[in-house]
Amino acid sequence: MKRVTERRTYSYLGPAGTFTEAALDQVAEAWGQERRPVLNVGEALADVLEGRSFAAMIAIENSIEGGVSTTQDALATLPGLRIIGEYLVKVNFVLVAAPGTKLEDVTSIAAHPVAYAQCHGWLGEHLPRHSHVPAASNVASAIGVLDGTLPAQAAIAPPGIAEHYDVDVLASEIGDNTSAVTRFVLVTRTATPPMPTGADKTSLIVELPNDRPGSLLEMLEQFSTRGINLSLIESRPIGDELGRYRFVLDADGHVHDERMADALLGIRRFSPRVVFLGSYPRADRQIVHYPDRYADDVFVEARDWLRDLLSGAPEE
Template sequence: MSQPGAAASSNDEPQVESYSFLGPSGTFTEAALAQVPAARGKHWRSVNNVGEALDDVVSGRSVAAMIAIENSVEGGVTAAQDALTTIPGLRIIGEYVVPVGFVLVARPGTALADVRTINAHPVAYAQCLRWLDTTIPSHAHIPMTSNVTAASALLDDGTLADAAIAPPNILDHYPLEVLAEDIATNRNAVTRFVLVSRTAALPPRTGADKTSIVAELPEDRSGALLELLEQFSTRGINMSLLQSRPIGDALGRYRFVIDLDGHARDERIADALLGVRRFSPNVVFLGSYARADRIPVEHTPAYADEVFADARAWLDDLLA
């Protein structure tokens, strides 16, 4: 049985209350999972990609999976967004933010001048590209499935890489040396993670909530996107994320990943969801959950719950 906070191999037998995360141990995803009180002391399954993590949830091997959904530098993680859109029966139940920093590591005895080829997860590579182009302009890049895998692969026989981009705590897990620190372009970068489970009852409102949906435009025409966005602006709802993703069946056909400030049980959010459902041919509700920063959602008095309730009561009286 796994010890509290310990990561289990993806080959381990599934146990009750397992949680999946992008491994191996030491990744930013594991750091996000460590913020979940319900996961402490439970079995943690290390997986190789988002698809495997969500398949664990769908199949019941894990009660939930932690996946990266957005980075403050690179934007939305499209693989995660597309998977949540197309795999039925999933629900976001929590949001967590992890500061992101990187170091360049190598096998002991390697000098920075010796580095020609670098292992790196594509997102980490993009965040460190300015430093790499300045310091090692002729370098080659080998994409890896995770930041920790990029580093651990340096210890494999026959590896082609001389160095790797890795999390700052990598020396806690592997016998490597740091060649350079703080190599990310933006030192204030953070990654937003979401905990995904099977469809269940919504968590209660906290006043500091977020609602995530995916909506398709009914057709490719002038003003269609504006009509979709008006469902939110006319109800005083702020969008913290709006990202387009191709549907894939034809050119010009897009769906939009949208994060709304508020909970589906807030009257303004519920009213907007009804409007989106009437407008869009396909709406995927991904969940309402507490914001990671716990900052209360603000709105003008005109969009308070009681205003919507009063308007509905007024109409009921007219119809009666």
């Protein structure tokens, strides 16, 4: 791993103690560097594009809620960005309050809407008559309760909240799904993709040319006919008219792989707009396996065969 000698700034959804910061903690290159807490994804990406930060850590997918639409839409519409890594953070929550507060005192709960949705079961069982006060982040919910800016007696927050703030933990492990995971990506300005590791992922956003039968199938066939698995397919409205969609795709493999490069050429011929978000190492580091007929040398041999045909070389 290349040692970073220059001082760099990394933006993340703050304040300190969020799941986003936990993802940033996994980036070895960011250890000991400057951290810039921001209020939202748009601010984080603006930091990168305007040069205030080298990179930004943003949430892109949750195993319960699916894709993060604000992130997907921002990456689709802001040119000049590139994903250089992905990181997984296990997600669970605690219910916290100002010191001395008891569970029976709680009638209103501050929580980020995504966190709130993942705790419905526990809340319905233990606090069935509570009201919800939306918060900007999982940590902002606790801060709002402590400083009185949010009209709630308790907050749903990350488990590490007590390390940063003076709170009482009223309940732990309140998430409905203990296997919940959020996927984060580290985004920087457009750069040359890192060399393939064999355990890589390629992300892109593709617009369908028009609303007609078979257009989605045609897009998917660009990958299936080359033996490429898609681990994520999500649609987002383009917004200019009904029936117009863009698709957020994660494909197993790297742009330097012959089969992936061939698929991207097919996609580019098919789609009026393709946003290449990057090829980067998978968080789970699992090697991507594929049938031998899709190996790089098969694509190279086919291309050499066609070149020989065009040049008039005799067939062997």
